[in-house]
Amino acid sequence: PESADLRALAKHLYESYLKYFPLTKAKARAILSGKTSDSSPFVIHDMRSLSEGEQFINCRQIPPSLANQQQSDCGLLHPGDSAEEVEVRFFQRCQSRSAEAVREVTEFAKSIPGFMELDLNDQVTLLKYGVIEVLIIMMAPLMNKDGTLIAYGQIFMTREFLKSLRKPFCQMMEPKFEFSVKFNMLEMDDSDMALFLAVIILSGDRPGLLNVKPIEDLQETVLHSLELQLKMNHPDSLQLFAKVLQKMTDLRQLVSDHVHFIQLLKKTEVDICLHPLLQEIIRDLY
């Protein structure tokens, strides 16, 4: 009976993962390997294709109600733009997508059984500290050694192009590529990922938590469910559960470096304003 409960929990979390996260690992891997009936992603590999890619996203993502109104501005392609302006605008776009992703992760967290019964301040703390870790894990399936899918899988941006940007933009994604290439070798699927994300969110050692015990109890149940899931789903992968948990240590370092880069950007780039939601998360984080 106990393992039936753990399986039910895994199924529930997988269903809410599919509900709240539009681009699954299965879909991303199909796009990356060309095994999808959809058209291939648009490739951004230099400043010119970045400008063209911007136009591509703007034209495809505008809701029909706004399309006419914004058509003249479609693409925001300003021919005289300097590389600096294009980089800053791209960064702002990443921020908007990240803020939207925080909303998706929040909805997923709310669907974890017991999460909404936790103290509201603790729910905030768990999200504040967990959300960037979750976003980095969710980025992994979108990446391979050569680049990453962005804009819901519509665009592939090359790793070399990201490395060619000026500092610190060029330094921001490289650590995520290094992590993702190793993480992808564990070959977790979407149903494994759903449980792992819940484990990350339910970390009882986040600074400032008021009531740790119920969080640890919830995490323990999800951990049991993840352990069982990995044994059943990957019977030949020895010690996979331990290997997955070890990734949580790397994640904390990645987040602290990421926050450092953003603080650096805030100081050095006068044109950059941080999204208010991301500001809330990053302020006094580490």
Place this chain on the structure above:
Amino acid sequence: KEKHKILHRLLQNSTTPVDL
């Protein structure tokens, strides 16, 4: 609470827009 008002709102209401 003031420091994290958007997170609070997101937790209490799923329709809160984030693109402010």
